[in-house]
Amino acid sequence: MTVAPCPADATATELLARHTADDAFYFASPTGGLLASQAGAVLDVGGELTDIAGAVDTALAAHPADRVVVGAVGFDPATRVRLSVPEQVWRSGPLPTGLAIPAQRPGGGMRARRELPSCARYAAGVQAAVAEMAAGGLSKVVLARALEITTAAPVDTALLLRRLAARDPGGYLFAVDTGGGSTLVGSSPELLVSRRGAEVVANPLAGSTPRSADPVEDARRARALLTSEKDQREHAVVVAAVRGALGRLGVDLRPPAAPTLVSTTAMWHLGTTVRGRVADPSVSALRLAAALHPTPAVCGTPPERAREVIAAHESADRGFFAGLTGWQDAAGDGEWAVTLRCAQVRGDQVLLYAGAGVVPGSQPEAELAETEAKLGTVLNGLGL
Numbered sequence: 001m002t003v004a005p006c007p008a009d010a011t012a013t014e015l016l017a018r019h020t021a022d023d024a025f026y027f028a029s030p031t032g033g034l035l036a037s038q039a040g041a042v043l044d045v046g047g048e049l050t051d052i053a054g055a056v057d058t059a060l061a062a063h064p065a066d067r068v069v070v071g072a073v074g075f076d077p078a079t080r081v082r083l084s085v086p087e088q089v090w091r092s093g094p095l096p097t098g099l100a101i102p103a104q105r106p107g108g109g110m111r112a113r114r115e116l117p118s119c120a121r122y123a124a125g126v127q128a129a130v131a132e133m134a135a136g137g138l139s140k141v142v143l144a145r146a147l148e149i150t151t152a153a154p155v156d157t158a159l160l161l162r163r164l165a166a167r168d169p170g171g172y173l174f175a176v177d178t179g180g181g182s183t184l185v186g187s188s189p190e191l192l193v194s195r196r197g198a199e200v201v202a203n204p205l206a207g208s209t210p211r212s213a214d215p216v217e218d219a220r221r222a223r224a225l226l227t228s229e230k231d232q233r234e235h236a237v238v239v240a241a242v243r244g245a246l247g248r249l250g251v252d253l254r255p256p257a258a259p260t261l262v263s264t265t266a267m268w269h270l271g272t273t274v275r276g277r278v279a280d281p282s283v284s285a286l287r288l289a290a291a292l293h294p295t296p297a298v299c300g301t302p303p304e305r306a307r308e309v310i311a312a313h314e315s316a317d318r319g320f321f322a323g324l325t326g327w328q329d330a331a332g333d334g335e336w337a338v339t340l341r342c343a344q345v346r347g348d349q350v351l352l353y354a355g356a357g358v359v360p361g362s363q364p365e366a367e368l369a370e371t372e373a374k375l376g377t378v379l380n381g382l383g384l
């Protein structure tokens with residue numbers, strides 16, 4: 001494999017500029033970027049994420065030691081996986097801030113828009129979930145909506161990615177060729193897990209409020225989120241699940257951090273950085289991800305009941321949304337982001353997704369507004 005770093009004077013920006021809509025995989029995170037033009041060997045895997053992680057280890061062992069596995073796994077790993085071992089990848093450092101936002105709209109204007117489910121049905125689903133919580137048996141569920149858009153022209157996914165990168169260069173940006181002429185594109189704020197040597201990091205997010213264009217109001221919303229009892233509760237459920245899952249895998253966790261504010265251009269979130277050290281080097285980044293997924297930031301508590309509530313109230317198959325996207329190398333190091341603020345794009349058809357955590361005290365209208373603001377990340381990328 002030839003790993004050809006970009007020129008030192010134009011690293012991450014050059015990699016982003018090199019990325020075209022025909023490429024197999026692009027991923028950028030606060031630690032660096034990775035581009036693969038050709039997919040190479042596509043892994044024929046599916047089922048439990050733990051089994052997929054085992055298959056990834058086997059595939060990497062069968063290839064030269066400098067290869068990486070890249071791609072995405074869906075919310076339901078049994079039905080949606082796109083992982084491959086490219087023959088060549090280019091790496092860069094992290095994206096700089098201050099990139100110019102390309103003015104052109106990636107798909108021209110909008111020809112049609114359909115909510116899945118309707119806003120009224122989504123709000124009714126939130127209400128039903130809160131009622132079930134009052135009766136017992138469910139403490140949190142993340143309910144998602146999808147938005148089906150037809151654009152005036154086929155969407156240039158590389159241009160969409162560049163617009164997303166310019167607005168949120170500090171997040172987890174991805175464009176994955178998922179086969180059949182379809183590309184998964186997004187800009188997620190959430191790290192599911194990374195492993196570098198023995199160092200393990202997870203950054204669960206939960207508890208959110210939309211940003212405001214007015215700086216005074218924006219700061220007020222941030223303060224309100226930090227002190228919101230309902231959002232702290234929603235957040236604590238996720239942190240406890242992440243710490244529990246990592247602890248069971250023998251990760252020696254550092255003392256818990258208090259939640260802090262994490263911002264994107266569209267949203268404020270509560271986030272906790274969970275750090276630890278893994279003693280067993282065979283516990284790869286994807287094996288860690290398998291122990292974590294799905295966290296209550298995308299599913300709920302208890303997960304079995306939350307899945308049933310999701311199936312009962314959501315109208316669109318989640319596909320890759322709320323799964324994981326990233327990479328892993330032969331040493332087991334890697335980085336997997338939660339697949340959020342994303343869309344599945346095929347020509348002029350764009351399917352966007354956004355969810356919100358529902359806990360006792362959640363208000364249907366507020367959750368609807370939260371999902372609308374989250375959809376705003378990709379809508380803005382499209383210039384719509």
Ligand SMILES: C=C(O[C@H]1C=CC=C(C(=O)O)[C@@H]1O)C(=O)O
Nearest residue numbers: 205206207208297354355356357
């Ligand atoms: C499910 C989504 O966000 C998750 C991540 C951050 C905050 C969340 C929340 O506050 O509900 C969600 O758990 C989404 O963006 O579609």
